[in-house]
Amino acid sequence: MRGKVKSTVMEVDECFHTLTESFEPFAPEARPGDRRPYLDELIAKARADPLTVLAATDGSVPQSNQYQATSAAIIYKGHRELERTCYVSGRVTAPDAELNAISCAVRLAVKQANCQHIMVFTDSMGSAHRAVDPSVHSGQAFSLSVCRALQEWFEADDLRRITFVYVPSAWRWDIHGEAHRYITELKVRVGRRKTDNSIDTLRSQAAHSVLDSWGSTFQDPTYEGSEFLELTNLQPSYLNGGPWLSTFGHSITEFARVCQCITGHAPIGAYYHRFKINEPHGCTCRAALQSCQHILFRCRDRYSVHYPRFLGDIAAFMKYNPTAFGFTRDPSGVG
Structure with a gap:
């Protein structure tokens, strides 16, 4: 490459330096263990337990401001689907929509008969932590709803427990993938009526x-x-x-x-x-x-x-x- 601009201020190199460093993007050491086998084994054990209720949650915030955020929750016991719901969350952030979905799933799960273990599959562990945090924060009303429902549910039996499991949304894995597909079907435009807004x-x-x-x-x-x-x-x-x-x-x-x-x-x-x-x-x-x-x-x-x-x-x-x-x-x- 010939230098077109030369002066006391700037000089242009006549040739590029040669790259000698090598890369291995698909090296075995660069690919940590796959989480799918762990999740497959986990849900297989949960489905085999007649006292375990599974809940898949997901929240979606469209890129366009013309549409409102949505939340979805699907409740399972074994391989049988018990309930599913999908609804509008208003104009909120993604963590708020995820928190709304977790709140709905927990309130549906505690109503199921013969349940000692609730297992919630979510792609937002931050929202899962906020769901059981009653302090003041965005979406506190949903957190208080979760805490009150769980408090009453725990008091009835000392053996009851709840587990939150992280599942990357991009995997479209099992029941969480079904929740993701379910939520993408609902698209609601922002109307003239005032919508919900979070902090x-x-x-x-x-x-x-x-x-x-x-x-x-x-x-x-x-x-x-x-x-x-x-x-x-x-x-x-x-x-x-x-x-x-x-x-x-x-x-x-x-x-x-x-x-x-x-x-x-x-x-x-x-x-x-x-x-x-x-x-x-x-x-x-x-x-x-x-x-x-x-x-x-x-x-x-x-x-x-x-x-x-x-x-x-x-x-x-x-x-x-x-x-x-x-x-x-x-x-x-x-x-």
Whole structure:
């Protein structure tokens, strides 16, 4: 290849370097054990047990925004199908649709007679964990439904148990493949009536809206390069409930305290003084006024390796001082 552009700034090589490294994409060591024989043996034993109920679940979120997400659950005992259901989950994320399907499967399984073991086959173990987690999260109502149904079911017999088994959806394996085929048959458009929206869906919509707005704004010649310095990709972790900037990991608390510090809306003495709030204006180190600058640079009660001047420094300061720029906890432990 002849070099067409040559100057003191750039030189073009006249020939390409030769690749000498070899690859073995199908080497036996590169292919871990197949999970199918394990699943085949597992379901064979479960089908042979007359006290075991099998449940296959799947959730589907279409790529087009014109259609709603769907969830499906099929209940078996041995080789005999007992029940199946497929329904619309609204405009939700894939984990929400999977959680909805698991919730439906569990509530159907606990109603079956002569059942001591429920085995749920799912392609989303994250949703399976959330199904038995009653804490506040997207789809908590379905988790509470699962927990209440299982609590009543477990109390009736100490030998009862439930097992979640992971099955990759792409395998189209056995009863889980049947659930996948069943759910793809249902396609429901988004109508004029208001559909269900989960917390994660609203986060996703807000995040993508802001990213689209940022992309169009940055392409504006009057804005590009004037106030922008790209340090890292701005990718929100909304599905995990985390903040926008990777500097803070998934700690929403630290992110909130940093925002309060930067915007000047932190619950500190200077804020109370400005808005005439009946709270102490002084600092714990006996300074007359507790301001952001005082806490960051001069307060003797705060630990800092060096003066925080950049975002990473402020993030480190918040980690070393977990109570800085945060609300004071109630002595009784509430709040």
